[in-house]
Amino acid sequence: MLAYTIYISFLGAAALLLLPKRATTTARILALLTATAAFAIALASFLTHRTGEMQTITRTPWIPSLGIEYHLAADGISVSLVLLTGIIAITGVLFSWNVGAAAESNARVPQFFSLYLLLIGAVYGVFLSADIFLLFVFYEIVIIPKYFLIAIWGSTRKEYGAMKLALYSFIGSALVLIGIIAAYVAAGARTTDIATLAHFPFPHHFQMLAFPLVFVGFAILAGLWPFHTWAPTGHVAAPTAASMLLAGVVMKLGAYGCLRVAMVLFPQGLTAWSHPVLGLTSWRDTFALLAVIGIVYGALVALVQKDFKFVIGYSSVSHMGFILLGLMTLNQLGLAGAILQMISHGLLAGLLFAIVGRMVYARTHTREFYKLGPLNLSCTLPFAAVTFVLAGMAAMGLPGFSGFVAELMILIGTWRTYPLFALATGFGILIGVIYIWRAMQKAFFTDAHTSTNPGAPFMTVSSSCVGSDAQQRTTELPPITLPEKIGAIILITSSIAVGLYPQMLLNIILPALNSPLFAPLRTGSWQ
Numbered sequence: 107m108l109a110y111t112i113y114i115s116f117l118g119a120a121a122l123l124l125l126p127k128r129a130t131t132t133a134r135i136l137a138l139l140t141a142t143a144a145f146a147i148a149l150a151s152f153l154t155h156r157t158g159e160m161q162t163i164t165r166t167p168w169i170p171s172l173g174i175e176y177h178l179a180a181d182g183i184s185v186s187l188v189l190l191t192g193i194i195a196i197t198g199v200l201f202s203w204n205v206g207a208a209a210e211s212n213a214r215v216p217q218f219f220s221l222y223l224l225l226i227g228a229v230y231g232v233f234l235s236a237d238i239f240l241l242f243v244f245y246e247i248v249i250i251p252k253y254f255l256i257a258i259w260g261s262t263r264k265e266y267g268a269m270k271l272a273l274y275s276f277i278g279s280a281l282v283l284i285g286i287i288a289a290y291v292a293a294g295a296r297t298t299d300i301a302t303l304a305h306f307p308f309p310h311h312f313q314m315l316a317f318p319l320v321f322v323g324f325a326i327l328a329g330l331w332p333f334h335t336w337a338p339t340g341h342v343a344a345p346t347a348a349s350m351l352l353a354g355v356v357m358k359l360g361a362y363g364c365l366r367v368a369m370v371l372f373p374q375g376l377t378a379w380s381h382p383v384l385g386l387t388s389w390r391d392t393f394a395l396l397a398v399i400g401i402v403y404g405a406l407v408a409l410v411q412k413d414f415k416f417v418i419g420y421s422s423v424s425h426m427g428f429i430l431l432g433l434m435t436l437n438q439l440g441l442a443g444a445i446l447q448m449i450s451h452g453l454l455a456g457l458l459f460a461i462v463g464r465m466v467y468a469r470t471h472t473r474e475f476y477k478l479g480p481l482n483l484s485c486t487l488p489f490a491a492v493t494f495v496l497a498g499m500a501a502m503g504l505p506g507f508s509g510f511v512a513e514l515m516i517l518i519g520t521w522r523t524y525p526l527f528a529l530a531t532g533f534g535i536l537i538g539v540i541y542i543w544r545a546m547q548k549a550f551f552t553d554a555h556t557s558t559n560p561g562a563p564f565m566t567v568s569s570s571c572v573g574s575d576a577q578q579r580t581t582e583l584p585p586i587t588l589p590e591k592i593g594a595i596i597l598i599t600s601s602i603a604v605g606l607y608p609q610m611l612l613n614i615i616l617p618a619l620n621s622p623l624f625a626p627l628r629t630g631s632w633q
């Protein structure tokens with residue numbers, strides 16, 4: 107059944123292209139129905155998934171002469187990320203309900219949602235691919251619609267942001283392609299099946315070369331420092347739905363590839379070098395250090411931003427560092443925490459970008475804090491203010507939300523392996539609290555008299571919504587729409603559900619990590 111998440115999304119994308127240019131309402135409804143149908147399949151599969159092993163969905167020869175198959179399969183990790191994709195897909199449509207509201211853009215609404223569903227279908231394909239070549243094909247398909255979504259419907263140097271994102275993606279893809287071709291040839295050029303290649307005895311020196319090549323290729327899309335610079339630019343340039351997809355699921359493709367391909371196929375690449383280099387003893391130490399730098403760097407840069415969306419963009423880089431650090435712990439707690447953080451960050455980053463991009467920017471036409479302050483948004487857009495408070499608290503790691511459980515597991519796993527890195531990561535979390543609180547105060551709870559000074563580090567909190575200015579601006583800004591409220595409630599509720607009962611995900615994630623697919627990784631480097 108899970109295969110139909112791909113097919114339904116692609117069929118929906120094709121059907122949207124057949125609609126008349128002015129069929130804006132029909133395009134929105136069709137996109138929502140398509141996303142909902144795929145989500146229903148993902149939810150049903152999640153609820154019925156009971157085993158940690160990789161379960162074949164469909165398997166048929168594709169290019170028999172090369173041993174390439176159309177092989178779709180799923181384990182607990184895949185099923186969880188497919189469910190996340192379904193949630194983000196639905197909420198992205200809801201937060202894009204305003205696309206085409208302006209008369210000049212009406213003709214492009216079907217095209218917008220067609221590209222949107224094409225991207226969603228390709229993401230489903232990556233998470234479900236059990237053939238390394240098939241995974242790479244779906245991975246490449248993702249690049250095409252995300253480029254056009256940003257370049258056509260974006261803002262703030264949209265062409266530059268789209269091109270930069272595409273170039274970084276293609277560079278990463280080139281590294282991955284070199285690595286998988288090398289693995290295919292070294293294994294005898296008979297199969298591209300991931301499970302088969304995972305148990306092939308690649309020489310140690312080959313794995314030492316192939317692992318960093320493939321890991322970096324995927325990690326570029328995951329925002330690994332110092333290859334992260336495309337992310338804030340791309341997030342800011344993207345329209346709301348594209349930002350949600352980019353932070354919610356597309357960056358997770360990079361982290362997923364690091365785990366599913368680089369670490370599973372080349373586990374000996376994580377072992378110690380024969381001689382330390384600059385105090386580092388392995389690729390594992392190197393990437394763990396880069397992840398920690400990304401956590402702290404992203405948080406510090408977010409702290410000094412004057413643009414609301416750039417704060418969330420650099421925050422996303424910081425939180426993706428947690429995922430990569432969790433992968434490098436090579437213990438069950440850290441790895442499970444990394445996967446849980448993929449889901450948590452997907453939900454919360456999607457919501458934060460929706461608040462900034464749709465609820466605030468689409469109404470105020472500015473993201474500058476010193477311009478947002480006089481608008482008294484806590485009074486004029488109270489739903490947006492409350493939602494950002496909840497999402498911000500969740501992003502800080504407040505108990506009861508998904509971020510707390512995921513980051514706690516990663517921190518404990520890191521402490522067991524890299525105690526000093528755990529302390530540095532804790533500092534990054536502290537800075538995260540500060541920049542979220544700062545953004546919350548400057549955007550929603552600033553006194554109008556002090557907010558006109560853009561250089562003020564902190565501003566007086568407005569304590570009352572009573573007054574002619576607040577009442578006048580309430581009528582000036584359009585209210586939050588029902589689709590936006592539903593989308594926000596879905597994401598917040600999902601984060602709370604994971605935070606209060608993480609076991610519903612861990613019950614299928616942990617068995618997957620203990621499955622035969624990960625046996626070579628456990629044997630070689632597990633701690």
